[in-house]
Amino acid sequence: MPSLLFKCIPFIHPKPHPSPLSLVTAMSTKTKTRLRGVVFDMDGTLTVPVIDFSSMYKAVLGETEYRRIRQENPSGIDILHLIESWSPDEQRKANEIILDFERLGRERLQIMPGAAELCGFLDSKKIRFATECVLAWSIREVMIWSDRRGLITRNVKEAVDLYHQRFEIVFSPALSREFRPYKPDPAPLLHICSTWDVQPNEVMMVGDSLKDDVACGKRAGAFTCLLDEKGRYCSADFTELDLEPDFKVASLAEVHSLLETTFDLMP
Template sequence: MICFSHVNFNGRTTPSRTTGSSPVPSPLPPKYLPPKYRTMPSLLFKCIPFIHPKPHPFPLSLVTAMSTKTKTRLRGVVFDMDGTLTVPVIDFSSMYKAVLGETEYRRIRQENPSGIDILHLIESWSPDEQRKANEIILDFERLGRERLQIMPGAAELCGFLDSKKIRRGLITRNVKEAVDLYHQRFEIVFSPALSREFRPYKPDPAPLLHICSTWDVQPNEVMMVGDSLKDDVACGKRAGAFTCLLDEKGRYCSADFTELDLEPDFKVASLAEVHSLLETNFDLMP
């Protein structure tokens, strides 16, 4: 709205509406007048126009909120162990062949191009067959523990999470002995750390839901990080958590995601990428 103000000799003004209505007093301090008019008698001029800007149609707080992107809160990260927190050292193909036999391995592998779930597969076998199969699996896992190596970027990522007071958990299909060795050798402890002894194991969401319950957080405030689409991503998706697929060698493509109907929320080639991913996409709160 534009108002015209009659300036008195004492420097005060009395604005008159352009609509012709009665003047409405509204004192205006002299400092807001142009310098040459601050002491000039009113006889030299009749009125000085002042523009009163209209208020912004939205409150400032709302304008600020509209321009700020809200990030999703993240309170915990759960990791797979073999191939995620550790360098892959177990030859799973050789292990499956030793358990199943060459011919049966090829047949099952052809029927399951995404990978063989050996633990669930042998559950339907007789007790004696299961015992022999578990002995073979344990031998391969024992050899893997002897060559245990921490994954590059794991220690730095865990340190970053600790600095943000973000909880760290672990879910593995390996045995508790392997988890204990990891904690002892690398002095990085995850809690809870669920091994194969916790049933049911991945890809069932039960272990991840158990960790969320222990932390007293919602699954949608947690991220599952792992190198297996059918185990880690499936576990996270079924629990309702965010998922991050670690794919160092480019094993997976969009066709794999479509075939299994399992598309991770994020995909990285190294644990070093997870650091910036978390900072960019999430509100990191304890």
């Protein structure tokens, strides 16, 4: 699998949040907090979930091994890190299976309801926002969009390129899994903060995964917003993983409302 080497990622020392925040459903505040950037996950956040991850894991691991690992990791399987310890031949076969599932996902790619409206709102505020991918457009286009939005994903570059082309919404920086290390490591989020020249505590990470997106944001020192459309997560999950998001929402429309009412959005 091709890789992009980032020889030096400046480390930004995260500053603590001005005050601890509860979930959005229980939050009340009088003073708006400054926010200069929003970083999005892609699959399941900016796009409608279409990849059957359970079937993919079973295809890679086998039914018996999948059940065993799933029992040991009730919060979810990190298949990318898991196969890194395998032999080169085993990794090659596993990656071929993963890529096949991702190709099927690209064929059924759908934008998440509210994504276009949310991006338009952020554009109107001149705020930076990012997603998980590697931007493959011209240098001039990167320059045009670099002050507006970005992304971080564990999917491949081809998926991000397709999102840009099909929905005409461009994110920059956009880091895919070709950027190493990937989520839940905070490196991609810290890289985006460094590129924007902002502190992590001036940025929010939005995603649908507690163990990947929220963990990445927390480790970087950013605000975190968990998109939980179907109510998969509860307080017990937060306690078990010691990962409580600052906010929990059920739609991107709620993210829009949260940003507008709670934060002072600044470029």
